[in-house]
Amino acid sequence: xxxxxxxxxxxxxxxxxxxxxxxxxxxxxxxxxxxxxxxxxxxxxxxxxxxxxxxxxxxxxxxxxxxxxxxxxxxxxxxxxxxxxxxxxxxxxxxxxxxxxxxxxxxxxxxxxxxxxxxxxxxxxxxxxxxxxxxxxxxxxxxxxxxxxxxxxxxxxxxxxxxxxxxxxxxxxxxxxxxxxxxxxxxxxxxxxxxxxxxxx
Amino acid sequence: xxxxxxxxxxxxxxxxxxxxxxxxxxxxxxxxxxxxxxxxxxxxxxxxxxxxxxxxxxxxxxxxxxxxxxxxxxxxxxxxxxxxxxxxxxxxxxxxxxxxxxxxxxxxxxxxxxxxxxxxxxxxxxxxxxxxxxxxxxxxxxxxxxxxxxxxxxxxxxxxxxxxxxxxxxxxxxxxxxxxxxxxxxxxxxxxxxxxxxxxxxxxxxxxxxxxxxxxxxxxxxxxxxxxxxxxxxxxxxxxxxxxxxxxxxxxxxxxxxxxxxxxxxxxxxxxxxxxxxxxxxxxxxxxxxxxxxxxxxxxxxxxxxxxxxxx
Numbered sequence: 001x002x003x004x005x006x007x008x009x010x011x012x013x014x015x016x017x018x019x020x021x022x023x024x025x026x027x028x029x030x031x032x033x034x035x036x037x038x039x040x041x042x043x044x045x046x047x048x049x050x051x052x053x054x055x056x057x058x059x060x061x062x063x064x065x066x067x068x069x070x071x072x073x074x075x076x077x078x079x080x081x082x083x084x085x086x087x088x089x090x091x092x093x094x095x096x097x098x099x100x101x102x103x104x105x106x107x108x109x110x111x112x113x114x115x116x117x118x119x120x121x122x123x124x125x126x127x128x129x130x131x132x133x134x135x136x137x138x139x140x141x142x143x144x145x146x147x148x149x150x151x152x153x154x155x156x157x158x159x160x161x162x163x164x165x166x167x168x169x170x171x172x173x174x175x176x177x178x179x180x181x182x183x184x185x186x187x188x189x190x191x192x193x194x195x196x197x198x199x200x201x
Numbered sequence: 202x203x204x205x206x207x208x209x210x211x212x213x214x215x216x217x218x219x220x221x222x223x224x225x226x227x228x229x230x231x232x233x234x235x236x237x238x239x240x241x242x243x244x245x246x247x248x249x250x251x252x253x254x255x256x257x258x259x260x261x262x263x264x265x266x267x268x269x270x271x272x273x274x275x276x277x278x279x280x281x282x283x284x285x286x287x288x289x290x291x292x293x294x295x296x297x298x299x300x301x302x303x304x305x306x307x308x309x310x311x312x313x314x315x316x317x318x319x320x321x322x323x324x325x326x327x328x329x330x331x332x333x334x335x336x337x338x339x340x341x342x343x344x345x346x347x348x349x350x351x352x353x354x355x356x357x358x359x360x361x362x363x364x365x366x367x368x369x370x371x372x373x374x375x376x377x378x379x380x381x382x383x384x385x386x387x388x389x390x391x392x393x394x395x396x397x398x399x400x401x402x403x404x405x406x407x408x409x410x411x412x413x414x415x416x417x418x419x420x421x422x423x424x425x426x427x428x429x430x431x432x433x434x435x436x437x438x439x440x441x442x443x444x445x446x447x448x449x450x451x452x453x454x455x456x457x458x459x460x461x462x463x464x465x466x467x468x469x470x471x472x473x474x475x476x477x478x479x480x481x482x483x484x485x486x487x488x489x490x491x492x493x494x495x496x497x498x499x500x501x502x503x504x505x506x507x508x509x510x511x512x513x
Contacts, residue, residue, distance in 0.1 A: 039235060045276055046218075047232075077237065079237040080233075127284070135285065135289060136292065151296065154254065155293060155297065157260075183250075184243050184250060190285075191281075191285050
């Protein structure tokens with residue numbers, strides 16, 4: 001990977017170029033960027049990184065910088081290139097973490113709970129009440145059909161839930177897999193809304 | 202790295218990956234696919250959500266639960282997911298509960314409507330029963346009234362029959378009395394010797410008029426009769442001389458009179474007789490007024506005799 005300028009900052013033009021590049025010819029109005037960022041954040045989170053959001057942003061910044069300086073990225077898909085950059089970011093982060101923890105020989109992946117501080121803010125009654133209010137608010141902001149689909153999807157337990165989901169798939173004209181994916185997207189959107197709502201206050 | 206065959210990544214492997222229990226090689230492949238493969242990325246999302254929900258519902262057991270608590274909950278972001286899932290579950294339960302309450306209210310409303318309907322049917326049944334009773338009562342009343350009217354009609358018919366019989370009896374009595382009067386006249390005529398030749402004078406016995414009895418004696422005067430002797434039976438003979446005035450009762454006019462009549466005995470009865478010429482008589486009712494003329498003083502009305510002249 002070529003050396004990049006250290007004084008580079010993300011300009012609106014560079015960000016627009018990044019969006020267009022991620023869309024790969026489509027116009028997702030930023031949806032593709034958000035989805036890629038979400039996947040990167042999950043990637044870093046599953047690697048038990050302390051700041052998955054920051055690392056996801058760092059990854060995308062590096063991609064945008066590459067695009068800004070080189071003009072284009074060829075020979076690889078946008079998603080695959082993002083993964084390659086993310087892998088480097090993770091390794092850099094892991095190296096820095098190990099440097100900070102001199103003398104530690106344990107693999108953080110073997111016992112991440114020992115190296116990651118655990119925040120329990122949302123576990124308090126106040127936090128739960130706030131989250132409940134945010135969830136109610138975010139549910140009302142969902143399109144009616146998405147809200148109905150989400151609530152129906154998680155209704156019931158055990159066999160009742162499985163049968164309910166089969167009926168729901170038939171009702172919405174979706175395969176079981178497509179239904180799962182659609183609900184997952186809605187839930188991701190809802191979780192993002194709740195996270196944002198709880199962080200605002 | 203090419204996208205791996207999806208059949209190689211069953212849910213069990215993906216779950217192990219999410220719980221940090223997959224092999225290093227598997228994890229590296231899935232790390233890449235979770236970004237570059239859309240379908241696998243969503244499968245992972247869905248499986249992760251189900252895993253979190255299962256934990257929230259206390260459906261995880263054994264090693265899976267242990268890995269979840271040790272690995273998955275070590276991340277603040279993932280713990281946040283668990284809290285959101287718990288809140289979503291609570292929210293869903295609340296909505297289901299509200300629906301049940303609403304359903305219960307609907308059931309109550311339906312039950313209430315049923316009760317109302319039942320009450321209406323009860324009322325209808327009561328109304329019909331009442332109507333049936335009223336009809337029975339009306340039928341009974343009509344039956345009784347019909348019998349009563351029939352009895353009244355029968356009674357009326359009996360009364361009518363009695364009245365008719367009474368009328369016939371009265372008519373018969375009248376006829377018999379008129380016949381008796383005629384026989385009396387004929388007998389008197391025979392006794393006077395006038396019956397065998399054309400009667401020029403006929404005699405008729407008149408009884409004093411009785412109050413309330415409107416029966417008038419017929420005086421039948423055959424053709425050729427010149428005089429009619431009207432013999433007036435006295436209730437008492439208190440005067441030496443009597444006067445008689447024949448009056449038309451309709452006009453009150455005296456058509457004939459005689460003031461020198463003397464009473465004489467006929468059996469045990471005292472009779473005053475007046476001979477009236479038939480020329481003054483018409484076929485009509487007359488009233489014969491008898492007055493007692495004392496020796497001294499004004500005449501006194503003694504009696505009155507009514508009769509009807511029948512010309513033949």
